[in-house]
Amino acid sequence: MSDIFHTVYQHLLFSEEDFHAISAAHEKTEIAKGNFLLKSGEISNEYYLLEKGIVRSFVHDYNNNEITTEFFAENDIVIVPSSLFQRIPSQETLQTVTDCVLWKIDFDKFQHLFHSVPGFSEWGRSWFTTQVFSLKQKSLDIVTETATNRYLKLLKEKPQIIQNAPLKQIASFLGITDTSLSRIRKDILKI
Template identity: 60%
Template sequence: MNSEIFQNTYQHFLLSEEDINQIASFHKKRSFVKDELILAKDQVLESYYLLEKGVVRAFVNDMDNNDITTEFFIDGDIVIIPSSLFQQIPSQESLQAVTDCEVWEIKYDDFQEVFRSIPSFAEWGRLWFTYQLFTLKQRSLDMITISATNRYLKLSKEKPQILQTVPLKFIASFLGITDTSLSRIRKEIVRA
């Protein structure tokens, strides 16, 4: 078992090494192949995943049935649709492996058991959700307040792995632009 991913993911000053080892024991190693659907729209997410290696995307289909990427997950991220997992409701989003992926899965019921049995895990969860809320709010603001070029540059700085492994059509939809606009932006950056 790769303890590094658990140490990095569940990093919190209240969690002891023993706590992290106990949390890790509830995870099972899984693999997904490139293009595999991990979760389809209208399914209930029964697990979340620590992404050890690979790229996963969340996506929806808009009113015109266009495929719109809503999130990318890279090495070290938690792959999750929180509303579906924690409310146990059908997901509006789908999850797809963009590359071959190695993950550590924890089932919802096991997560609940860890949450009850390790009090400091609840504090870790509160901080994790706070960070996710901040990130979501910032992404919403960025879509309104910064240019497509700057959104692309921010993505390249924060998640360069995306630009190296993900098809341009997924990146363009995530940035809220067309494939043509993304090609133009990339050419302008190379020339600069």
């Protein structure tokens, strides 16, 4: 069993038997750079544990520009919750930024775990709570932090994004232009 299951599904109520049931519900998959896990307009039927690589989610704005809404790195859950759990078409597209190793679990297997593994529903509530707080903090950072500070925070929390994702994707994620990001990076190197 991969260590990713113990890392992602951390909860006091899980026994070793539970981890075996959880890992058995997942399927290992390797996806090359640039491929899509989910396209806008499709209904998500699975989510992924990202063991290796980087995935991004993006939307198109009113001018049809790609705007990166999230980066997923190692040990993250790659998911569009609204599409998966509400069974509605996704507004976001999920695309691999690098070659990736992922563990996929489909909706029906997730539902089975949710109802059969003690603690899985509690883990899910805890995970969702963390995601809500993270999303709220990101929206606050956009209006309260400078672009430089947002870049430095991303560099500290997920350096692999800075090392591997294209500048344009990072800039759109931070809510700035490519030119501004280039200037920020040059200024940081001077320090």
